[in-house]
Amino acid sequence: MSRYQHAIDAWQSTEWSPYFHKVGYVRLAQGKERLEAIDQDFEYFSNDSGQKRGPMVESNLKKSDRALHRMTKDQVDKGDFRTEGLRFPPGCFRRLKSRADIKDILPSLPDEGFQENWQGYLNTHAGYALASESIKATHQKCVELGVKFELGERGHIVELINSTGDPHGDDRDVVAIKAADGTVHQHPPEMGQHLTILSLGAHLPRLLPVASSQVMAKAWSVAHLELSAAEARVLKDAPVMNFSELGFWMAPLWVSGDELRGEDARVVRDNDNDEDQNGRYLLKLAAHGGGWTNFTESSSPPFSASVPPRHPISTIPASDEALLRHLVRTSLPKPLHDRPFIRTSICWCADTPDSEYIIDFVPSVRNVVLAGADSGHAFKMFPIAGGWLKQLVEAGMQQKKRWRWKANGASDHGGAVGSDGPGQSVAWRAGWVRDLKDSGLKREGDN
Numbered sequence: 078m079s080r081y082q083h084a085i086d087a088w089q090s091t092e093w094s095p096y097f098h099k100v101g102y103v104r105l106a107q108g109k110e111r112l113e114a115i116d117q118d119f120e121y122f123s124n125d126s127g128q129k130r131g132p133m134v135e136s137n138l139k140k141s142d143r144a145l146h147r148m149t150k151d152q153v154d155k156g157d158f159r160t161e162g163l164r165f166p167p168g169c170f171r172r173l174k175s176r177a178d179i180k181d182i183l184p185s186l187p188d189e190g191f192q193e194n195w196q197g198y199l200n201t202h203a204g205y206a207l208a209s210e211s212i213k214a215t216h217q218k219c220v221e222l223g224v225k226f227e228l229g230e231r232g233h234i235v236e237l238i239n240s241t242g243d244p245h246g247d248d249r250d251v252v253a254i255k256a257a258d259g260t261v262h263q264h265p266p267e268m269g270q271h272l273t274i275l276s277l278g279a280h281l282p283r284l285l286p287v288a289s290s291q292v293m294a295k296a297w298s299v300a301h302l303e304l305s306a307a308e309a310r311v312l313k314d315a316p317v318m319n320f321s322e323l324g325f326w327m328a329p330l331w332v333s334g335d336e337l338r339g340e341d342a343r344v345v346r347d348n349d350n351d352e353d354q355n356g357r358y359l360l361k362l363a364a365h366g367g368g369w370t371n372f373t374e375s376s377s378p379p380f381s382a383s384v385p386p387r388h389p390i391s392t393i394p395a396s397d398e399a400l401l402r403h404l405v406r407t408s409l410p411k412p413l414h415d416r417p418f419i420r421t422s423i424c425w426c427a428d429t430p431d432s433e434y435i436i437d438f439v440p441s442v443r444n445v446v447l448a449g450a451d452s453g454h455a456f457k458m459f460p461i462a463g464g465w466l467k468q469l470v471e472a473g474m475q476q477k478k479r480w481r482w483k484a485n486g487a488s489d490h491g492g493a494v495g496s497d498g499p500g501q502s503v504a505w506r507a508g509w510v511r512d513l514k515d516s517g518l519k520r521e522g523d524n
């Protein structure tokens with residue numbers, strides 16, 4: 078079965094289901110090219126493709142639904158699922174050809190602002206995950222298993238230390254890592270053979286400059302709307318709404334706590350009200366586009382790469398804000414149409430032109446593994462991604478060609494990173510790649 082089906086089955090297992098909400102996913106478009114892409118995906122993934130299923134397959138499908146809640150962690154890790162060979166269960170895709178079709182699944186769709194020419198599909202075998210809550214649960218489980226975490230400045234890694242003393246030489250053996258506070262974390266000598274795994278997303282080129290030949294840091298604008306309890310209840314069961322030319326949003330969450338000290342998030346409940354002052358209801362939106370790069374020059378060693386700024390950006394480009402406002406007025410209830418955005422930010426991803434991951438040993442450095450290149454679609458694989466790394470280490474090489482380190486850099490992905498300016502566009506994303514220097518936002522080093 079595909080890794081996507083593995084992932085969604087894992088999210089529905091006993092261990093992960095508290096953090097997964099299967100509300101469905103709606104994908105819509107207006108333009109001819111985007112509509113054609115949606116039609117192709119619908120035909121590929123849905124049961125309307127003309128591919129008939131045999132009685133054995135149909136029987137296995139019915140068994141799979143009953144088996145999901147009985148899955149154990151070992152079964153999830155081993156990929157022991159009953160839906161072998163299938164992309165999606167039958168009947169989970171539905172065409173949306175009109176405003177009436179869309180309003181049927183999103184009754185809160187506004188009467189004003191929504192144009193009739195939006196079309197697409199609904200996939201009921203999809204949803205969203207509570208990222209922060211699943212990460213916190215994973216952290217707790219790792220601690221219980223004896224994993225040691227270093228957080229804060231002591232855990233902020235700024236340099237790889239190798240046995241040759243030349244941080245930029247070839248054929249290096251990384252023996253330690255240096256943190257922002259000066260602490261040097263060494264591999265315990267009693268452990269013998271050691272391995273350093275780098276899973277730093279868009280920040281990889283800062284620590285490992287050669288990684289800039291494999292991934293490009295790109296960013297997208299994110300914003301939130303604060304809702305009342307009544308407004309949140311109306312949207313609590315909404316599917317993830319993706320408007321190809323604008324952006325996407327998902328059902329609001331109740332968020333309590335402090336952004337700096339840690340927050341807790343949960344789904345909105347039927348009995349929620351505005352009396353609880355310890356949190357607020359937030360609806361998250363993200364703007365579509367080719368992405369924003371942040372090209373910087375470094376003389377140690379000499380290289381040019383797109384990397385995230387060292388400090389978070391808490392504002393978004395005016396063009397993205399206008400796009401998100403259009404999204405709000407197109408798809409959300411009228412009282413929200415002019416409500417100010419809050420908690421705006423730039424969200425960074427590690428892109429490759431073919432959107433494939435890179436999970437492989439770094440050729441020029443001994444005992445170092447790069448596990449990254451998320452291309453904005455990695456967290457959905459969170460419950461099963463560790464298994465891919467385990468397979469790599471046990472095999473001693475990456476057996477999947479598409480996940481290997483590319484010998485000729487990103488050109489082996491089908492396009493060279495930065496060869497024609499500040500970045501290449503990825504085919505499935507709408508819009509052009511732009512650099513933050515052209516965004517109007519203040520960057521590090523700007524006066």
